[in-house]
Amino acid sequence: MPDAGPCLVFNAGSSSIKAAVFDQHLVQGLTAEASGIGQAGALRIGDHVRQLGLPDHAAALDHLMAGLAQAGLPLSGLGVVAHRVVHGGDALTAPAAITPQARAAIADCAALAPLHNPPALAVIDHIALAAPDLPQTASFDTAFHATIPEVARRYALPDLPQTAAIKRYGFHGISYAAMVANWTRATGTPLPRRLLALHLGNGCSICAIRDGRSVATTMGYSPLEGLTMGTRSGNIDPNAVLRLVDDMGLEATHDLLNRRAGLLGLSGISSDMRRLGQSDDPRARFAIDHFCYWAARHAGSMLVAMGGFDAIAFTGGIGENDKTVRQRIVASLAFAGEKPVQVIHAEEERQIAADAWQVMEPAA
Incomplete structure (x- = not known):
């Protein structure tokens, strides 16, 4: 060019x-x-x-x-x-x-x-x-997960016009694509065949990356599904959501699940993991416990999707900066064997720039 x-x-x-x-x-x-x-x-x-x-x-x-x-x-x-x-x-x-x-x-x-x-x-x-x-x-952010197989992508719903777009799209894909592209530069090691990748920030997800491709992820139809997050609830029974809509109305339920739940909702203090980690309030400790428990529990499902794992990588604001959270999640996965753990700086903007130059290349 x-x-x-x-x-x-x-x-x-x-x-x-x-x-x-x-x-x-x-x-x-x-x-x-x-x-x-x-x-x-x-x-x-x-x-x-x-x-x-x-x-x-x-x-x-x-x-x-x-x-x-x-x-x-x-x-x-x-x-x-x-x-x-x-x-x-x-x-x-x-x-x-x-x-x-x-x-x-x-x-x-x-x-x-x-x-x-x-x-x-x-x-x-x-x-x-x-x-x-x-x-x-x-x-x-959804593009990296286009390789997820249909059995992992589809919800157990009938084929109807109303359900055609209801599927697991997955998110944080730019972050995961950057992790794969920059792995050797960042770590000095070859990309593991089966990588358990955790993007932990205000929004949180886990991706099962096999041979550099996404085969499963915790976020689904929207970024609300999966782990406990800063202000998002993560997984919740759909009938519970319907009950909330009946009791609170649609807009209030949307606001509750997306903006007032997660670490903020559990603690009643903050969505900021740093602030919760500095607090002696039992609600703050419980919110952190909940965050770590569900991150590890969802990680277990990603191991099944890959048939095991060869390394763990953390990225995102919490993933990169909170050593205690990382250690707690890794400790919960110790039953599956000790694996290398990497902390990878999120480089989403750099990846977007790389994508842009690649898209521009044919026009050069």
Whole structure:
């Protein structure tokens, strides 16, 4: 590929937009973030932080792009803008250029990832309006799990038009793809044939990776399924959900399960594992116990999916930084034999940039 401007990577969430710049050799440059969107916001460009009102994503993007331009990175100087998109559904199972068809497919999946796909679309549309000739690409958290076999993907539901899209898609795929791609560089060892990979942060999942491919994962139709998370409940009996809807209504139940459950709901204190670890409150200790127990229990199901395991890897904010949580989960799996344990720094933005340059290659 001939020399081009850098790649600007966006990772848009419900209350923040993160950005990072990479050259064609995947060397990271400037990073930036608009956080606290809809609240008392803050804008960070490099090491410079200032507080300001960010009432919505449009305002946050305006401030973010102005800050990047002032730092010497106007849109006109970029080669490509790349986006993290949580849900690609069945139509988008590999990194892709943003075309009208791709944008429509992302929008079609908005109901499946309501906290993530709409903000990503807002950023995509903002860039398209401001710089219509600037190429854009997307990487999808669901794409890495397209290799999961049907027996692991399908829920036990009949074939009906209403159930066609109800399946286990899996998430955190960009993180797992980066782990596989960067394994040897990060660890100095060959990629294990059967890798038990745990992405533990505010959102949590486990992936069974065999021969570099996903064969099972704990998140399913949505990022709500699986482990105890920061504010998400993880697994819960569907009839319990129906009961909550009857008692509380649909919107309140959605809010409860996604934003008020998990570590926050169990402790009544915080969704932040660091804060809970520093607390003497019995509820905080129970929340941590619950988190570790269910992470290990779900990990056991991943061992079955792979027929055993050859190594364990942790990534994500909790996975990388909380040694006690790692030790407790590993200790619970000791019955399966002692295995090498690696801590891998999450490099999702770098992976998205790598995907973008690969998508751009045919056009070079």
